Every structure is written in structure tokens, then in C-alpha cells.
Amino acid sequence: xxxxxxxxNAEAVQEKFEPKIIGYLCNWCSYxxxxxxxxxxxxxxxxxxxxxxxxxxxxxxxLVLRTFREGADxxxxxxxxxxxxxxxxxxxxxxxxxxxxxKLLEISGIEPDRLHLEWVSASEGEKFxxxxxxxxxxxxxxxxxxxxxxx
Amino acid sequence: xxxxxxxxxxxxxxxxxxxDSDGLVALRNTPSGVLxxxxxxxxxxxxLALMPWYRAATLVRQLQHEKPEAxxxxxVRGCDERALIEMxxxxxxxxxxxxxxxxxxxxxEMDCFCERPAPGKIDIGEAEPGKRPEQIDQYLEMPQEExxxxxxxxxxxxxxxxxxxxxxxxxFCEECALEEESWVDHALLPPPLVTFHIIRAMHMAERCIRCxxxxxxxxxxxxxxxxxxxxxxxxxxxxxxxxxxxVDDKPVMALKEENP
Numbered sequence: 001x002x003x004x005x006x007x008x009n010a011e012a013v014q015e016k017f018e019p020k021i022i023g024y025l026c027n028w029c030s031y032x033x034x035x036x037x038x039x040x041x042x043x044x045x046x047x048x049x050x051x052x053x054x055x056x057x058x059x060x061x062x063l064v065l066r067t068f069r070e071g072a073d074x075x076x077x078x079x080x081x082x083x084x085x086x087x088x089x090x091x092x093x094x095x096x097x098x099x100x101x102x103k104l105l106e107i108s109g110i111e112p113d114r115l116h117l118e119w120v121s122a123s124e125g126e127k128f129x130x131x132x133x134x135x136x137x138x139x140x141x142x143x144x145x146x147x148x149x150x151x
Numbered sequence: 152x153x154x155x156x157x158x159x160x161x162x163x164x165x166x167x168x169x170x171d172s173d174g175l176v177a178l179r180n181t182p183s184g185v186l187x188x189x190x191x192x193x194x195x196x197x198x199l200a201l202m203p204w205y206r207a208a209t210l211v212r213q214l215q216h217e218k219p220e221a222x223x224x225x226x227v228r229g230c231d232e233r234a235l236i237e238m239x240x241x242x243x244x245x246x247x248x249x250x251x252x253x254x255x256x257x258x259x260e261m262d263c264f265c266e267r268p269a270p271g272k273i274d275i276g277e278a279e280p281g282k283r284p285e286q287i288d289q290y291l292e293m294p295q296e297e298x299x300x301x302x303x304x305x306x307x308x309x310x311x312x313x314x315x316x317x318x319x320x321x322x323f324c325e326e327c328a329l330e331e332e333s334w335v336d337h338a339l340l341p342p343p344l345v346t347f348h349i350i351r352a353m354h355m356a357e358r359c360i361r362c363x364x365x366x367x368x369x370x371x372x373x374x375x376x377x378x379x380x381x382x383x384x385x386x387x388x389x390x391x392x393x394x395x396x397x398v399d400d401k402p403v404m405a406l407k408e409e410n411p
Contacts, residue, residue, distance in 0.1 A: 061350075061353045062328055062333075062334045062346075062350050062353070065334070065345045065346050065349055065350055065353070066333070066334050066345075066346055068345050069343055069345050069346045082411045089407045091411075092407035092408040092409075092411050093406075093407050093408070095408050095411045096390075096403070096404055096407075096408050097404065099389075100353075100356055100382070100385065100386065100389070100404065101353060103382065103385045104349060104352055104353055104356070104378075104382050104385075105349075106295070107298075107352075107378060107381045107382060107385075108298065108299065108302055108344065108348075108349055108352075108378065109295065109296075109297070109298025109299030109300070109301065109302055110299060110345075146299055148303065148344075149343070149344065149345055
């Protein structure tokens, strides 16, 4: 194949890049919020695979790292607003862990924007759609997770 | 031998403390080399040795596990004291049953990237200033885009010997995440950056006592102190928490945020 064709191919691949994103959603607020978005027939980007967890604090940093390793280009963690946690203060732990992990990603040279934490309540279907769309757009701009980090 | 510590004065002090205890945890010269040892209360400490570094805190933990009632004197350097404090926070050692005798490190001994080469309470000798490893500031000057490539070249040499974990004076988990197949692929060399080195760095964020032994032990010369120290500095900036200083500072990442 000629060099020109090669680079055209590369461009075509670049254009076609659709990020694979894993969303960890808390069962009590954010998952209900996504459900509301669904029942309200709101449309959002289809790139997010949702994993329902019982609490955003259940999202161990090790789990996020393994998710990247398994091929996620981005990981979004959604939980209850502070004060609304079903377990009173589960998200008081999330709020420490996820930002610290983001910092560690930055220290290791991985874009910290690939990980995102936001609070979405059960009534915020619209916010859920905005968060997902915004995050997908951001990862699209960042491009795929650098080669070699994935399996 | 340590230049800043008068060994005879130290011996005298230790003998005095040893008399009202059940044993002294320190190093001993033997015909087969220097080994960690529990000296008897009657020992004249003629064979006392100060170098090399060993995992004093881990040894004390094992001793206390076997003999919870023993009152031990422990000869500690700065890092040993910090490690014991971290272990005590996590209920691994009982500081109430220990008498710590602190000595500073001399500059010749400091090849372990230590910024705080003396314990909080020095019994004999004078502290010398620690120095921040130059490699950390050099790393911080590196553009963000080059960092990942930097780590890759280093991490590609990793032989997954677990030396960094095994030497670590504050690692004690019975079940280590780095051996857990849920996180780390078995039988894969070199181990992946994200699921091995970064997982370990995350676990070290609030625990690392900045002794630098991991990097000193690494057969592949991976500059691990950069990773661990930068993240523990972040914990210090964000939460004002520094490990190994006081038993009253509770492990910050394990606790909930009081005022989010």
C-alpha cells in the first residue's frame, strides 16, 4: 500500500473513532436518573455502557484502573448528591477517592479527563443526558486510550 | 558505622532502657553477617550493628503478634519510626508496649532518597538535613505528553518480582491487591502500568512514609519514588495529611470527608 493510502486509512480510522465508555451509576440516584431519561424518551450518545453499582463509593480505584485496562477510553462515575446518599455518607468517600485517582493518572501521564465524577439525582434525567453527552464529546476529542494501556 | 551517632553512648542508653524491658530489637553482627536480632535484657550489646536498613516495623509487628505482652525496646531511624506510627494507626503494632530509641542517619548512609532522615524524637546524635530527590523536580519539569512514554520505558523493565511491595515497611495486607487476579493479570510480563504500578501507587497515596526503599530494592531501577511521593504530596496538599508523623492523624483516604 502506498504511503498516501496509508495515511488516508489512518485518517479514516481517526474519523471513525467512537469512544467506549463505562459508566458506574449508583443504584439509588443516578441509575434512577438514567431511567427517568429513558422513560422521558430523552436521547443521548450510545457510547456509554452502564454498570449499576449499589453506591458510588463501591467504585474502587482498582476497579476503575482495571476498566481502563479492559479497553475503556473513559470512565464516568455518577452518584447521589452530597447529603442524599442512601448510605448517609458513602459519597463522602467517593469525593476523596476519584479526584485522588484523577491526580494519580495525571502524575502517570494519562489524561485525567478520562475519568469523571458527577452527582446526578433520580429527578435529574436531563442532567444525566448532558453529563453523558458532554463526557462522550470530551473523550472523542481526547481520542482512544493510548496504545499499550489496553489489554 | 554511623558518623553522627556515638555508638558507645548509644550502647549505654540502650542497656539502660533494655534493663526494664523484655528485649531490644536491633541489628547484630554475627559470623554470617549482620542480622536483625532481639537482644536479651542481660546482653552487653557488644555485637550491636546499625547498618544496613531492615524492616524494623514489620519485625516488631511479627514479634508482637507472637508475644503480645512483650515490652520491647526498638532502635529506630526516621523511616522506622514513621513506619511504626503508620502500622500503629492500622492496629498492626501496639506503640504503648514499645520504647523507641531514635537515631538520625548520616549523609553517607542516605542513599535512599530520604527527605526526613531523622525520627521525631532523637535520643542520640544530631539530625542532618534531608534532601528532596532531584529526579522528582526533573520529572515535574517534563511536559505532560512525555510522561507516559517515560513510565513506559521504565515499567517495561519490570520483572514483577514484588520487591517494591516486599521491602515496603508499611505493607502488611494478608491479601494483596497485586496478587488478586480480579485486578492484575497472572503470568503476564511486564505487568501493565495501569493495573500494577498505578494500583500500588494508589494504595500508597496516604501510607507511603517516603523511605525510598522500594526504589532502592528495585532490580529494574524503576523510579518508583517519583510516583509515590508525588501522590502523597497531593494527599498532603488536599487534606493536610502527612503519614508517619502522629498516631492521632487518622488515615485520611480511608475515612469519609466530613465537610464535602
